[in-house]
Amino acid sequence: MAVYFCSEVILKQLIMNKTFLNTIIITLLTYYAVAQNRTETSNTLLESLVTDGYVVGASGSYSVNGEVIWESTVGQSDKSQNKTFNSDTQIRTASIAKSMTAIAVMQLVEQGLIDIEQPIDTYIPEFVQKHKTKITTKHLLSHTSGMDAYKNDREAENKINYVTLADAYDVFKDRKLRFEPGAEFYYTSYGYVVLGMLIENVSGLPYESYMQKYIWDALDMTNTGIEKPETKREKATVLYHRDRKGKIKEAKINNLSNRIPAGGFYSTTNDLMTFGNALMNNTLVSADTFKLMGQHHSLEKVNNGYGFGFYLYGGEGKEDSIIGHNGAQRGTSTQLFVIPSLKTTIVIVSNTSGAIREVTTVAGKLIDISQQKDK
Numbered sequence: 001m002a003v004y005f006c007s008e009v010i011l012k013q014l015i016m017n018k019t020f021l022n023t024i025i026i027t028l029l030t031y032y033a034v035a036q037n038r039t040e041t042s043n044t045l046l047e048s049l050v051t052d053g054y055v056v057g058a059s060g061s062y063s064v065n066g067e068v069i070w071e072s073t074v075g076q077s078d079k080s081q082n083k084t085f086n087s088d089t090q091i092r093t094a095s096i097a098k099s100m101t102a103i104a105v106m107q108l109v110e111q112g113l114i115d116i117e118q119p120i121d122t123y124i125p126e127f128v129q130k131h132k133t134k135i136t137t138k139h140l141l142s143h144t145s146g147m148d149a150y151k152n153d154r155e156a157e158n159k160i161n162y163v164t165l166a167d168a169y170d171v172f173k174d175r176k177l178r179f180e181p182g183a184e185f186y187y188t189s190y191g192y193v194v195l196g197m198l199i200e201n202v203s204g205l206p207y208e209s210y211m212q213k214y215i216w217d218a219l220d221m222t223n224t225g226i227e228k229p230e231t232k233r234e235k236a237t238v239l240y241h242r243d244r245k246g247k248i249k250e251a252k253i254n255n256l257s258n259r260i261p262a263g264g265f266y267s268t269t270n271d272l273m274t275f276g277n278a279l280m281n282n283t284l285v286s287a288d289t290f291k292l293m294g295q296h297h298s299l300e301k302v303n304n305g306y307g308f309g310f311y312l313y314g315g316e317g318k319e320d321s322i323i324g325h326n327g328a329q330r331g332t333s334t335q336l337f338v339i340p341s342l343k344t345t346i347v348i349v350s351n352t353s354g355a356i357r358e359v360t361t362v363a364g365k366l367i368d369i370s371q372q373k374d375k
Contacts (some may be wrong), residue, residue, distance in 0.1 A: 001034045056352050057076045058351070063344065087268065138189075142308060
């Protein structure tokens with residue numbers, strides 16, 4: 001307490017002033033009660049994901065002004081081995097990868113190496129352009145390119161290992177567009193595969209090398225990387241899936257090499273928290289660039305629109321007040337919220353698919369809780 005820094009005279013005056021002392025005591029008790037209540041409420045919300053049977057294991061955290069206010073874990077990373085889910089447990093990030101890829105693209109834009117309004121084949125000569133309106137980097141970032149999504153379950157639950165992004169691109173490069181580029185919004189991971197190729201061609205580095213050097217190493221995200229079937233990671237969770245009847249069992253593992261820049265990463269709550277905070281601190285891109293990425297570019301309805309690599313959750317008139325991305329993929333459900341005006345980042349991750357609605361709901365409730373003031 002500040003008593004240690006008081007002179008003897010001031011200390012005696014404080015002791016004599018019972019009213020002042022009572023005020024101090026009440027303030028300290030209130031501070032403790034609010035902080036305890038905030039923690040308990042947050043813990044209860046996270047625990048409900050497991051106790052209500054939605055996921056096997058989960059982790060959550062929120063920070064304000066770069067300081068982690070709350071973090072917790074619940075459940076198991078491996079039921080058969082009774083291993084607890086902890087803050088170092090590595091999960092699939094799913095589509096949160098798109099946000100990181102978009103940041104990488106915009107880093108190259110800031111360097112003058114990419115013009116987002118130029119046709120993508122300016123940078124990727126092998127990219128097929130058959131329409132009168134050419135697909136641009138801007139179209140790809142905002143899911144307005146007209147490119148289709150996975151053709152069928154076989155592609156969504158891919159079993160083939162594609163060695164390069166170009167190999168993955170070969171699967172869909174000759175397919176017809178759904179609409180003229182720029183005319184509509186249609187969410188597709190394949191567009192972000194092309195953005196990965198763009199990063200490679202412009203930077204001169206393999207996609208993984210670029211991400212490692214300029215995103216993950218730059219932020220000391222030591223538990224983030226590209227998932228590779230041939231690599232067994234000690235900290236990796238077992239993957240689970242919750243079916244429509246609510247039954248949870250181990251998931252059939254699919255190969256993510258057909259979507260790496262769009263959803264092929266693994267990470268942890270702590271690393272995703274670091275990433276979210278870096279966005280607001282302008283560590284990776286400038287404030288102007290980040291603001292541009294949070295603008296409405298998707299042509300979709302105003303509520304829950306899309307910018308460049310980020311959903312806009314703020315609603316009409318305040319689209320960029322809450323931005324972020326969720327991830328729904330075999331063996332995982334994740335949510336990242338970034339609230340620039342409040343300097344707040346919220347992360348919830350789990351090792352179970354089929355629970356994205358519940359995970360996002362918990363993350364949404366934590367927004368208000370994270371803003372409770374300690375008095």
